[in-house]
Amino acid sequence: MSALQTLGDVVAVAFLLLGALLCLTAGIGLLRFPDVLTRMHAGTKPQVLGVLLIMVGGAIRLQGWSATWMLLLVAVFQMLTAPVSAHMVSRVAYRRRHVRRDRLLVDEQHTAGQDRLYRGDEPADAPPEEPATALAERVRENREDGTR
Amino acid sequence: MTIVYWLTYGMLGGGALLALVRLGLGPSLLDRVVATDTLLVIIAAGLAVHAGLARDPTLVPVLVVVSLLAFVGSVLVARYIGGMLLRSADDGQDVGLPEAAEERAARASEGER
């Protein structure tokens, strides 16, 4: 019995260490990667694999059924919700042109002229896709603001 | 066991610190959303590691709340930024959520009438 418990402890601690390592690499990836989409890959990785490892490790160590069920619930929630938020953020990121297009090998979703004029959250170095139209729209809007 | 404590908390703290740096640096709002999301996940992982290493299940309910909170927060900000889009190539409906199958069927049957 005690040998089994020691084995369980070793496995649990190994899982916890691996999960913590994945969290560290997530931080490194967040800092090193060039744009929002690649950083999201770094961010979602511990959300899934790391959380799964840590939950399993914690469940082995805790030994109470109540805590085990709740950890299972956390893991299931993570697996259900992480793709949804990743999808929403990446969709908006692509449309608002946070993507470093020079770092893409292929871009089969190329959508020209989707957003001509931006105001709000775009990075400062993102040029408008149609500069002439954007300029005309900005001039017109400024004029409308003036007359109001 | 002390070594395990130092290693896990060190790695988690390092990850959290790097995420904080990205949160401060991040050139755009979306970078900060991603960084906050990762930070919350690392915090949840830290709570779970504490519960596992100390055999202390008191903090486990907090984990459920934190994991759901991260989701709600990032979806909210993503929708908010999506709403800032001025114009889109389509009718502008696809900026937020894609149309549900039910709405599409309703629109199609309306068109037939």
Added chain:
Amino acid sequence: MTSDPAPGPGSRLAHQLRHQLPLLVWLVAVWNLLWGTWSWANLLAGIVVALVVTWLLPLPPVVGGARLRPLGLLVFLGTFLADLVYSGAEVAWQTVRPSGIDRSAILRVQLRTDSDLLLTILSESVTLVPGSMVMDLDRERGVLVLHVLHVRDDDDVERQRASVLAQEERIVRAFGTDDEIAALSRAPGEPFPAAERRTP
């Protein structure tokens, strides 16, 4: 999908119940897991809460006409877990290695299934595997747009595309109906025949 021509009120109720039952069971299970202990009081309270939640916040029916095949499910789950661990290690290595990542790619993949449930499972599992992320899903044409973290050359791109299609096949073999399994052999890019289009 069998649809009787004139559903009476009784069969309509049964139809609604069949669609809502998985959701109700899931909500009761979550309620019991949150309490952590199993008791009759928890079960009854869970049923009441689940009924109130589904009555106040109704969802469009998605789970319809799905079959569960144990063998296909095992194959899918096993491959998914192996994929998760392998790609997780790969992405972790890519973040810490000195050369970092080089090129990413945005791909469009033409899918062969046309069911809300299967497409949801597919995009969730593709996003959960590290290194690939679903950006968009063109529901009308059945095209999945995904972002891949690291590709070296065009061969890599094709390999990623083939892996998504293989994942789709595993999911259809685990959850799909006979019609949908037959649809797998249709050439990609071919439009969906109107008769096969499933509307919930």
